[in-house]
Amino acid sequence: MDKVESRLRDTHINNNFTAVSMASHFSGVLQLTDLDDFITPSQECVKPVKVEKKQGKSVAKIQIEDDGSYVQVNQDGGKQKLERAKITLNDCLACSGCITSAESVLIAQQSHEELLKVLRNNKTKETEQKIVVVSVSPQSRASLAAHYNLSSSEAGRKLTSFLKGLGVHHVFDTSFSRTFSLLESQREFVERFSRKEQDSKAVPMLTSACPGWICYAEKTHGDYILPYISTTRSPQQMMGSLVKSYFAEQQGLGPQQIYHVAVMPCFDKKLEASRSDFYLSKAETREVDCVITSGEVQKMLEEQNVSLSDVEPAALDTMFSSVCGDEFLSHAGSGSGGYLHHVFTYAAKQLFGEEVKELTYRTLRNKDFQEVRLEKDGAVLLCFASTYGFRNIQNLVQKLKRGKSPYHFVEVMACPSGCLNGGGQVRPSSSQNQKELLQQVEELYKAERPLLPENDTRVAELYESWLRTLGAERTKQLLHTQFHAVEKMTNGLTIKW
Numbered sequence: 001m002d003k004v005e006s007r008l009r010d011t012h013i014n015n016n017f018t019a020v021s022m023a024s025h026f027s028g029v030l031q032l033t034d035l036d037d038f039i040t041p042s043q044e045c046v047k048p049v050k051v052e053k054k055q056g057k058s059v060a061k062i063q064i065e066d067d068g069s070y071v072q073v074n075q076d077g078g079k080q081k082l083e084r085a086k087i088t089l090n091d092c093l094a095c096s097g098c099i100t101s102a103e104s105v106l107i108a109q110q111s112h113e114e115l116l117k118v119l120r121n122n123k124t125k126e127t128e129q130k131i132v133v134v135s136v137s138p139q140s141r142a143s144l145a146a147h148y149n150l151s152s153s154e155a156g157r158k159l160t161s162f163l164k165g166l167g168v169h170h171v172f173d174t175s176f177s178r179t180f181s182l183l184e185s186q187r188e189f190v191e192r193f194s195r196k197e198q199d200s201k202a203v204p205m206l207t208s209a210c211p212g213w214i215c216y217a218e219k220t221h222g223d224y225i226l227p228y229i230s231t232t233r234s235p236q237q238m239m240g241s242l243v244k245s246y247f248a249e250q251q252g253l254g255p256q257q258i259y260h261v262a263v264m265p266c267f268d269k270k271l272e273a274s275r276s277d278f279y280l281s282k283a284e285t286r287e288v289d290c291v292i293t294s295g296e297v298q299k300m301l302e303e304q305n306v307s308l309s310d311v312e313p314a315a316l317d318t319m320f321s322s323v324c325g326d327e328f329l330s331h332a333g334s335g336s337g338g339y340l341h342h343v344f345t346y347a348a349k350q351l352f353g354e355e356v357k358e359l360t361y362r363t364l365r366n367k368d369f370q371e372v373r374l375e376k377d378g379a380v381l382l383c384f385a386s387t388y389g390f391r392n393i394q395n396l397v398q399k400l401k402r403g404k405s406p407y408h409f410v411e412v413m414a415c416p417s418g419c420l421n422g423g424g425q426v427r428p429s430s431s432q433n434q435k436e437l438l439q440q441v442e443e444l445y446k447a448e449r450p451l452l453p454e455n456d457t458r459v460a461e462l463y464e465s466w467l468r469t470l471g472a473e474r475t476k477q478l479l480h481t482q483f484h485a486v487e488k489m490t491n492g493l494t495i496k497w
Contacts, residue, residue: 110270112296118259119167130259131251134163135172135239135320138330139265140294142445143425146437147298148308152444153327157313159297162306164314173321174262175330175451177242178235178337181209182453184479185232185339186346189409193351196408201227204400204407207339209234211272212414213393214483221397222485228400231480235337236262236269237278240287241478242320244280246466255283261290263297265422268414277481293424322451330448333359334386335441336418340372340411342453344384347409348374352381361386368392368416371407384409389416420445 072080115132122129136159138152145155160171185207192202208214208230217225233241239262244255251258262269272278273288280287292300301308313326322329333341341359348354354374361370368388374381385407387396393412399405415421420441428437453459467475 110273110290110292112292112300114290115259115261115292116166116300122167130257131170131253132168132259132261133170133172133243133247134168134261134263135174135177135236135243135288136263137174137235137265137419138328138445138448139335139419139422139425139441140263140297141173141328142335142420142441143265143294144297144308145444146440147426147429150309152448154313155308156328157316157326158308158311160316161314162301162304162308162311166300166304168261170317170319172239172243172317172319173323173328174235174239175322175328176320176456176459177239178331179322179451179453179456179459180238180242180479181232181235181337182331182339182342183459185230186343186350186453188230188232189343189347190350193347193408203409204228204405205230205343205409207411207413208232208481208483209337209339210266210268210413210415210419212266212268213412215268215271216390216393216414218483219486225397225400226483226485229483231482233479233481234272236264236272236288236291237481238479239320240273240278242462244283244285244287245478246462247320255280255287256285258285259289260287261292262288263294264291265294265419265425266415267293267422267424269293269424293422294426295424298426322456324449328448329451330445331453332450334411334418335420335445336386336388336411336413340384340386340409343409344372344374344382347382352376354381365392365395368418369395380406382409383407384411386411386413388413388418390414 074080115134118130118132122132136156141156141159142152144150144159145152148155150158156173163171189205192199192205196202206225206228209232211234214229217229240260243260244258248255248258262273270291273286273291278287279285316323316326316328331338331342333339344359345356348356352374354376356374359372361372363370364385368386369392370386372382372384374383383406385396387393387410393414396405396410396412413419415423417438421438425441428434467478470478
């Protein structure tokens with residue numbers, strides 16, 4: 001966005017909007033302050049007014065008219081009405097200002113209604129048809145399974161049937177794309193560890209799969225913390241590359257002819273999909289067009305008067321799915337993807353020749369802050385940690401800033417208990433509490449048979465047949481990303497965006 005000289009926050013305060021808290025939708029990391037200016041969904045959320053600075057001249061004053069419009073008052077007294085631009089998710093910084101206040105408006109731009117709109121359009125306008133692809137996360141699958149008293153694989157097969165009944169063409173599993181994320185994370189860590197003597201910010205390597213954590217890091221600690229963060233894409237955005245690049249080529253389609261939806265356990269993933277880094281400029285399309293949560297899938301089922309338990313299962317799409325027969329395969333380690341587990345075992349073998357069969361976790365401050373070490377002859381060779389929740393993240397960041405962090409790698413997640421407890425998961429029933437539900441979801445998630453990333457033959461084939469033919473630079477673009485320091489909005493009137 002161009003130079004922005006005024007947020008005119010007064011409008012929120014003076015118009016006495018009804019307080020409606022939507023903050024629970026996003027992770028706690030995204031709400032850095034308590035706000036008292038929440039606006040209702042009926043109010044229009046707008047970007048700050050843009051005022052162009054001219055060299056050597058003072059900026060004109062801006063006033064608010066009775067109808068709420070913005071007017072620029074020039075030095076000669078002349079007035080000029082200023083245009084208001086609507087906020088999109090791409091503009092959202094999840095800051096502690098007007099954008100966070102209108103979370104309900106932003107969420108509507110990436111919702112199950114958007115998916116249904118595309119499906120209806122496919123039926124009525126043959127010339128504008130899109131191939132609809134839905135990628136389902138294993139955490140969402142486990143959440144829906146718990147709600148409908150199914151196994152995770154049963155829920156996956158029945159969800160595939162339900163979605164295809166609505167007009168979806170393909171249903172994939174993000175455990176498949178997560179294999180790419182784990183493999184790339186392993187290689188990235190070994191490379192960074194090898195240059196830690198020359199680069200003081202090579203380690204600890206901090207995971208990048210959680211958009212709530214990334215948003216916080218970009219706007220709160222900026223250039224200081226970003227060099228530590230892994231450049232490896234999250235499973236959601238890995239699938240974005242697979243669907244809009246490889247799959248599109250295989251189907252003889254342009255990326256813009258595919259509508260790609262991700263089902264995720266977390267509202268923050270909507271913000272991730274909207275990042276400009278994941279926008280294909282030539283095709284004028286996003287790699288992930290829409291993100292809906294597990295709870296929104298449940299809502300879709302209810303709106304159709306369907307119980308997932310009663311849906312006849314369908315055969316699974318195997319092109320981008322980690323499956324064995326009718327059963328889904330998963331990864332060992334945490335319910336947030338198992339990054340610590342797989343990077344640790346890989347690094348122990350590659351760097352020190354040590355075969356680690358089982359990891360021993362040591363709980364530190366609380367169950368959401370755990371540590372794993374590789375020791376030999378009294379020396380600590382590797383020290384890894386998992387850090388979940390905002391308070392633990394703050395402690396980690398403070399240790400880094402004081403130069404007191406003993407870690408080589410940290411699996412960082414914004415939500416306490418990680419992705420299985422994401423804000424977009426299905427809520428507990430009246431007879432359940434959150435703790436009981438989370439335990440059930442964890443059991444269902446871990447019941448799936450684990451697959452070593454290195455043993456996924458389909459992924460290995462794609463590395464050989466697809467990625468190697470593209471060259472190192474293009475492969476890096478498809479499997480990695482970058483992060484950007486952002487100045488956080490404040491109650492003041494100036495901002496860099």
